[in-house]
Amino acid sequence: MKTLQLNSKTKQELLGNLLNRNPGSYTQYEQTVNEIIENVRINGDKALFDYTLKFDKCELDASKVTVTRQEIEDAYAKLSPDFIEVMKKSADNIRVFHEKQKRNSWIETKEDGSILGQRILPIEISGVYVPGGKAAYPSSVLMNVVPAKVAGVERIIMCTPPQADGSVNPGTLVAADIAGVDEVYKVGGAQAIAAMAFGTESIPKVDKITGPGNIFVALAKKACFGHVSIDSIAGPSEILVLADDTARARYVAADLLSQAEHDELASAILVTTSQKLADEVSNEIEELLKTLSRADIIRKSLENYGYIFVADTMEDAIDAANAVASEHLEIITSNPFEVMTKIKNAGAIFLGEYSSEPLGDYFAGPNHILPTNRTARFFSPLNVDDFMKKSSIIAYSREALEKVHKDIELFAKEESLTAHANSIAVRFEK
Amino acid sequence: MKTLQLNSKTKQELLGNLLNRNPGSYTQYEQTVNEIIENVRINGDKALFDYTLKFDKCELDASKVTVTRQEIEDAYAKLSPDFIEVMKKSADNIRVFHEKQKRNSWIETKEDGSILGQRILPIEISGVYVPGGKAAYPSSVLMNVVPAKVAGVERIIMCTPPQADGSVNPGTLVAADIAGVDEVYKVGGAQAIAAMAFGTESIPKVDKITGPGNIFVALAKKACFGHVSIDSIAGPSEILVLADDTARARYVAADLLSQAEHDELASAILVTTSQKLADEVSNEIEELLKTLSRADIIRKSLENYGYIFVADTMEDAIDAANAVASEHLEIITSNPFEVMTKIKNAGAIFLGEYSSEPLGDYFAGPNHILPTNRTARFFSPLNVDDFMKKSSIIAYSREALEKVHKDIELFAKEESLTAHANSIAVRFEK
Numbered sequence: 102m103k104t105l106q107l108n109s110k111t112k113q114e115l116l117g118n119l120l121n122r123n124p125g126s127y128t129q130y131e132q133t134v135n136e137i138i139e140n141v142r143i144n145g146d147k148a149l150f151d152y153t154l155k156f157d158k159c160e161l162d163a164s165k166v167t168v169t170r171q172e173i174e175d176a177y178a179k180l181s182p183d184f185i186e187v188m189k190k191s192a193d194n195i196r197v198f199h200e201k202q203k204r205n206s207w208i209e210t211k212e213d214g215s216i217l218g219q220r221i222l223p224i225e226i227s228g229v230y231v232p233g234g235k236a237a238y239p240s241s242v243l244m245n246v247v248p249a250k251v252a253g254v255e256r257i258i259m260c261t262p263p264q265a266d267g268s269v270n271p272g273t274l275v276a277a278d279i280a281g282v283d284e285v286y287k288v289g290g291a292q293a294i295a296a297m298a299f300g301t302e303s304i305p306k307v308d309k310i311t312g313p314g315n316i317f318v319a320l321a322k323k324a325c326f327g328h329v330s331i332d333s334i335a336g337p338s339e340i341l342v343l344a345d346d347t348a349r350a351r352y353v354a355a356d357l358l359s360q361a362e363h364d365e366l367a368s369a370i371l372v373t374t375s376q377k378l379a380d381e382v383s384n385e386i387e388e389l390l391k392t393l394s395r396a397d398i399i400r401k402s403l404e405n406y407g408y409i410f411v412a413d414t415m416e417d418a419i420d421a422a423n424a425v426a427s428e429h430l431e432i433i434t435s436n437p438f439e440v441m442t443k444i445k446n447a448g449a450i451f452l453g454e455y456s457s458e459p460l461g462d463y464f465a466g467p468n469h470i471l472p473t474n475r476t477a478r479f480f481s482p483l484n485v486d487d488f489m490k491k492s493s494i495i496a497y498s499r500e501a502l503e504k505v506h507k508d509i510e511l512f513a514k515e516e517s518l519t520a521h522a523n524s525i526a527v528r529f530e531k
Numbered sequence: 532m533k534t535l536q537l538n539s540k541t542k543q544e545l546l547g548n549l550l551n552r553n554p555g556s557y558t559q560y561e562q563t564v565n566e567i568i569e570n571v572r573i574n575g576d577k578a579l580f581d582y583t584l585k586f587d588k589c590e591l592d593a594s595k596v597t598v599t600r601q602e603i604e605d606a607y608a609k610l611s612p613d614f615i616e617v618m619k620k621s622a623d624n625i626r627v628f629h630e631k632q633k634r635n636s637w638i639e640t641k642e643d644g645s646i647l648g649q650r651i652l653p654i655e656i657s658g659v660y661v662p663g664g665k666a667a668y669p670s671s672v673l674m675n676v677v678p679a680k681v682a683g684v685e686r687i688i689m690c691t692p693p694q695a696d697g698s699v700n701p702g703t704l705v706a707a708d709i710a711g712v713d714e715v716y717k718v719g720g721a722q723a724i725a726a727m728a729f730g731t732e733s734i735p736k737v738d739k740i741t742g743p744g745n746i747f748v749a750l751a752k753k754a755c756f757g758h759v760s761i762d763s764i765a766g767p768s769e770i771l772v773l774a775d776d777t778a779r780a781r782y783v784a785a786d787l788l789s790q791a792e793h794d795e796l797a798s799a800i801l802v803t804t805s806q807k808l809a810d811e812v813s814n815e816i817e818e819l820l821k822t823l824s825r826a827d828i829i830r831k832s833l834e835n836y837g838y839i840f841v842a843d844t845m846e847d848a849i850d851a852a853n854a855v856a857s858e859h860l861e862i863i864t865s866n867p868f869e870v871m872t873k874i875k876n877a878g879a880i881f882l883g884e885y886s887s888e889p890l891g892d893y894f895a896g897p898n899h900i901l902p903t904n905r906t907a908r909f910f911s912p913l914n915v916d917d918f919m920k921k922s923s924i925i926a927y928s929r930e931a932l933e934k935v936h937k938d939i940e941l942f943a944k945e946e947s948l949t950a951h952a953n954s955i956a957v958r959f960e961k
Contacts, residue, residue: 128565183941184941184942184945187938187941187942188942190938191938191942198647201637201639201649202649204634207631209631215895216882217628217895217896217897219631219632219897219914220871220880222875224908224909225875225908235947238946239945239946240942240946272945272946308908308909309909323753323756323757326753326756326764327753327763327764327906330906330909330910333757334756334757352954352957352958355950355953355954355957356954358950358953358954359948359950359953359954361950362948362949362950362951363948389950389953389957392953393949393950393953394947394949395947395948395949395950399950437926438926441650441924444922445652445655446920447922448922448923449922449923449924449925450650450922450923450924450925451925451926452646452924452925452926453926453927453928454958455927455928455929455931455932455958456925456926456927456932457932457954457955457958458951458954459939459943459948459951459952459954459955460925460927460932460935460939460955461923461925462943463938463939463942463943463951464935464938464939464942465645465647465925466647467647467649467923467925468923471923472920476757476760477920477922478654478655478738478920479654479739479759479760479920480760481920481921481922482921482923484649486916490876490902490907490908490909490910490911491911491912491914492874492877492878492879492880492907492911492912493878493879493880493891493897493898493901493912494871494879494880494882494897495879495880495881495882495890495891495895495897496867496868496881496883496886497883497885497886497890497895498883498885499885501885502885502886502887502890505890505894508617508620508621508893508894509889509890509893509894511613511614511617512614512617512618512621512670512893512894513889513892515611515614515617515669515702516669516670516702517665517824517825518789518792518793518825518889519792519823519824519825520785520788520789520791520792520819520823520825520829521789521792521889521892521893522889523785523788523789523819523822523823524782524785524786524788524789524887524888524889525887525889525890527781527785527819528782528884528885528887
């Protein structure tokens with residue numbers, strides 16, 4: 102893991118290197134994805150089942166595409182009772198946190214009879230995508246589904262690719278059941294996204310698609326944006342730890358490693374004002390790596406996207422953290438809340454030495470689906486708002502409209518929209 | 532204008548016809564747009580100025596691309612004082628309404644030392660696109676910029692195409708000044724979107740791009756989504772009027788015409804339980820059309836996308852309104868608020884016979900940038916949230932983490948993420 106002095110040059114190199122993980126163009130995949138979407142749009146279930154045979158080696162038909170209640174019960178039987186219990190506790194915490202995000206519709210009335218307001222309602226149907234194989238994380242199922250449930254979405258469906266024998270990861274199924282998914286379909290890839298965006302005979306058209314996936318899934322979501330709403334496009338995982346000389350090197354090292362294990366594109370960055378901590382963290386990383394099962398992945402991601410920066414001042418360190426806009430930001434300093442006030446961009450902020458990042462991944466309640474790749478400058482953690490929509494309310498009495506009708510007519514005429522002006526004027530013609 | 536009985540067959544035909552306004556694929560334009568984006572990304576200002584010469588016939592350089600204070604003063608001098616006054620009143624109303632959308636950050640503390648919360652901050656820099664020529668609506672400038680200002684965005688920039696002589700629509704400039712735009716750049720089209728998404732020597736990279744535009748602008752926004760945040764993709768304008776036999780035909784007719792005048796793809800739909808009203812509205816439309824300057828456009832849009840539906844019951848009428856999910860929905864019935872409770876999907880809802888749609892376009896305060904093309908099922912009017920981002924806050928004491936550390940470790944191990952489990956475990960090792 103590189104240890105560098107933080108300055109404007111090394112900061113620029115860091116930012117460039119992180120952005121390079123995300124190629125600007127995926128032209129080679131886009132055509133394939135567009136073909137899949139068109140095929141599903143036109144041929145519905147038939148296209149879905151053809152792709153499932155081709156990509157997942159699983160033969161499906163309309164009678165087999167939906168996971169049955171028995172399959173869900175079987176999935177429960179395959180998991181340890183302790184794990185099921187922990188998932189339920191985690192779901193409860195996620196529910197409690199997201200309940201606090203709910204908002205009320207509001208109106209404002211005036212005595213002249215005018216009423217303005219904002220109505221907030223849940224979307225009617227949402228779809229979550231869950232990858233198959235090793236990327237099937239039950240925790241992500243909870244994080245995707247519970248906010249939709251809290252929002253009041255009536256019908257929540259899930260698509261996930263089957264194994265060749267038609268089975269689905271039991272952790273996925275149990276998490277879906279705990280979180281309140283209404284139907285699970287055995288379909289994966291870009292074809293699943295297209296099915297949820299446009300509907301097929303078996304799979305209903307949804308209003309919003311969330312959930313992670315490979316490059317084909319990500320491109321399909323982007324291509325369907327506008328036909329449906331989507332969450333933000335997830336990139337490789339990231340952690341940035343801001344620490345001063347009060348931080349314990351072993352904790353910092355363990356937290357950096359926890360993100361680096363995700364995959365070889367993951368990034369783990371320490372920015373510290375203490376050279377001593379930098380050196381100790383470097384050593385602790387080597388120590389800890391000896392014991393970790395995913396050490397090979399970790400070594401590669403640290404080599405490519407792992408950094409220890411020593412900063413002259415905490416201000417410089419904070420500037421770097423704001424520039425990186427990390428998905429996860431830990432602040433382990435003598436005054437973490439004071440440092441937080443200067444943080445502009447971060448997906449989730451973990452304060453103090455006992456707020457290790459996996460606490461947020463699994464348990465505390467805030468969402469672990471977070472903006473990556475510097476998009477925390479403008480994107481947010483997945484939240485209840487993502488499953489709600491607003492409508493404006495406008496009600497004017499004759500008295501209220503009469504006071505302003507000439508202003509409105511003038512504005513409309515200035516824009517040469519005479520029928521607009523007329524629709525006000527007819528209400529006051531003699 | 533067609534008058535049809537509302538039933539499941541005519542409803543399906545309506546929905547199909549409306550969706551046909553929005554072709555599924557724009558392959559022929561996508562390549563051009565992608566080339567423009569790549570060129571601007573690589574060559575910056577040079578590419579911008581080349582395109583501006585090619586498309587706008589205007590020769591620019593870095594010294595001429597930014598609108599000067601003098602140009603803004605000159606624009607004020609070109610407008611009538613009354614119009615300037617109305618724009619200021621409108622901006623005030625928009626500000627007051629959007630102020631009510633602002634939200635507080637919040638935290639929740641527990642006595643074991645745990646703190647969870649949600650921090651809400653404005654994005655740092657936003658960019659608004661304003662079309663040139665006849666589509667340059669000062670009201671849209673106000674609607675795009677004021678919410679960003681209310682959100683607390685530090686720097687708001689605008690791009691709009693110049694005329695061949697380098698001038699910019701004075702209404703656009705004055706509206707920008709009233710709303711609080713910091714800099715206006717004379718750049719249009721997909722190249723303006725690319726410049727704001729990636730930055731050039733003259734134009735800063737922004738966090739969010741909003742504003743309408745032609746197909747090249749819309750495709751460029753979609754292509755840049757993820758590198759920046761964008762607003763939803765605007766389609767042709769729409770109005771749906773829900774009316775019973777208490778509605779005045781002349782008002783209903785005038786309101787339908789006000790949307791139909793936007794362009795030939797605009798849609799105006801009346802759904803009523805009264806055959807008598809249907810007939811009268813039909814007649815009033817013919818009457819009013821004789822007096823309107825944009826009658827040619829109106830006739831074409833009514834012919835293609837104008838409908839009068841007679842429904843058996845108000846319930847059927849409401850179902851149709853929910854299926855269309857109209858950008859603008861007027862409810863002109865004896866009990867408009869009661870009808871509203873059954874409305875699930877609409878961009879803005881206008882209640883009662885004095886709440887004519889242009890009141891919302893120009894003056895009342897709610898945003899006129901609204902979801903179109905049935906996307907009100909999941910998109911919202913432009914609002915202050917669009918210019919803010921959230922960060923989760925997680926702070927656990929040792930005591931709080933100790934109570935749950937085994938649960939977290941178990942969950943992480945079940946997902947085979949052992950370094951995640953370890954980052955919790957190291958905090959409790961002997």
